[in-house]
Amino acid sequence: MKQAVLFCILLLSIVLPVKAQRAIGNWQTHLSYHNPTRCESAGHRLFILANGGLYSYDQEDNSLQTYSKAAPLSDTDIYFIGWQPEYSTLVIVYTNANIDLLTGDEDVYNLPEFKNKTSLTAKQVNHICFLHERAYLSTASGILEINLKKKEISNFYNFGCNVAACEATNTQLTAATERGLYSGQLGDNLLDMNSWTKLDDDTSEFLAQHPDVPFKAEVPEGMTPDSPLQNWSYWIGFADEKLLIAGGGHIADRLLRTGTVMTYADGHWDSFQEEGISQQTGQAYLDINCVAQDPQDETHHFAASAGEGIYEFKDGKFTNWYSMHNSPLETALPGYEAEQNYVRINGLIYDSENNLWMVNSEARHAVHVLKNNGEWKSFEFPEASSASNFGRTIIDRRGWLWATSSRIESGGLFCLNYNGTIDDESDDQHRFLTRFTNQDGTLLDQRAVYCIAEDREGTIWIGTNKGPLVLGNPSRFFDDDFRCTQVKVARNDGTNLADYLLENETVNAIAIDGGNRKWIGTESSGLYLLSKDGTETIEHFTEDNSPLLSNSITSLAIHPRTGEVFIGTSKGLVSYQSDATEGASSFEEGQVRAYPNPVRPEYSGPITVTGMMYDSNVKIVTVAGHLVYQGTSIGGQFVWNGCDSRGRRVPSGVYMVLASNQEGKEGIVTKIVVIR
Known part of the structure; x- marks a missing residue:
């Protein structure tokens, strides 16, 4: 049996190459790591905060590592970081005042107490200083003390006002607040505000000596993880296997976001041209709310704006602009001084004849079509002419x-x-x-x-x-x-x-x-x-x-x-x-595949079979024909836990996957090798 199993492993490696796919139930975070705002030096590594995301750059081997809520952090949208070398700890503060302590590459200790402190409303962190195992965070309402050795919040000194910065020595703590400069002896009960002594009304000299410098080291050029340009995803949609993202939008009012179109395909991020468009059109390039890809040319796209009409791109480069001045598109405020900023277009979509449809908010002609021959057609619907936010x-x-x-x-x-x-x-x-x-x-x-x-x-x-x-x-x-x-x-x-x-x-x-x-x-x-x-x-x-x-x-x-x-x-x-995929139109030889395959001893997750027809009936049987497990695919994908109908893990062997459509008229067979 062992030799038969090994032979099947060799056979599978030859005839069933499977395109990499992540395990069912797995999460992946797609954060932007552009526009760095802080950089902390940690020996040969740099911790870099960019667009609310965190990554590190190893200066010895030029490797990059990202950190997110998917692994290993406990939250998202980081506002502040600070490095303490003695305890090799990165203090991470989120915009919601949650705090993580990162030690090593993956060990995270979450300190949510400050976030959950309902008696405080102002919690923004302005500055951080360290003294041995203590970290002192100057916040919008006081000083938060963290014990890095015990990995816990020790105290909060509530000044009831903004603290811009602080300094800690072996004997005292000095705080620059909006009410002046204060000091307190560390041996005293500093939770009692009466224990603090006011040194001066003016804090400018102290702050000049204790600036919060965002960059303690420069980020090397080009050392940015492959990631989206912005953390904006107002609209997303697939064109074949390419994800298109429009970052702007229109809710009750304009979002006033820089015009942003991003793409994601084969694990790689890209973005369309942004610079220079407003100079060519004479209008601000803002609030792109949807994107349409030409069905006949994957390099040709249109992007709609919440106020300036639609933009045309070729290979990601701006080529044309359609607005009230050169097309039938209409403004919601005719005669208004800034009427050109109210050409509200959305809903770009191609029909089966490759005509591009769109909706025009608060306009006499609520629907327009850019036909496949380049001509325009506009529709007037009285009942929809005053509709907002199409x-x-x-x-x-x-x-x-x-x-x-x-x-x-x-x-x-x-x-x-x-x-x-x-x-x-x-x-x-x-x-x-x-x-x-x-x-x-x-x-x-x-x-x-x-x-x-x-x-x-x-x-x-x-x-x-x-x-x-x-x-x-x-x-x-x-x-x-x-x-x-x-x-x-x-x-x-x-x-x-x-x-x-x-x-x-x-x-x-x-x-x-x-x-x-x-x-x-x-x-x-x-x-x-x-x-x-x-x-x-x-x-x-x-x-x-x-x-x-x-x-x-x-x-x-x-x-x-x-x-x-x-x-x-x-x-x-x-x-x-x-655990669901699109069902295939028919069973085709070579399209039904299982992964992982072979199933090795160390693997304990789900075994997935793809390429089936919609809601296929599936049976797992031994080579002798004994039924092990059965069920129905979700769409075109079936998931098996590697156990029999009684919940017992199956032994080593070759297992046959028998599948048929809902009428039982078509069937297919593939093999799964299990090694225990």
């Missing part, structure tokens, strides 16, 4: 255009059926629905609509300020008696009562995975993974129980091949390796 769009399987409107007092959902004829409007259907009626006939309150997605059965899900709504029969949207569905979730408390799904949550983003499950991103409660019909919560990720950077989710996108879920948050981008 945003997300989809073109469904019927070819209908849907667009969301997210202003609460006037929000809703727009749909256009142009019957496949852009220039012939005689057979068009269009409707802007601002009030929804649910399945029970209840007229719902006015709702803002933030996002939209079509699932694998043609059902449309929309996210509102009061939870998701489901359009189970979207082809009836133009009917006067059209109704949506509010998913009811049983309470399971013996009352036979149910609650509407997430009815108190603002839903910013919805994505459908390969298993037709729904990923729901909320404004303040993190990320949900729901069953196909939404009645079961499979996962609920928050910043407290996962590496999620923030409970405020701004955008979602799922890698079309691997099923990796990319999650835009208010603090940056993370991704999670889901």
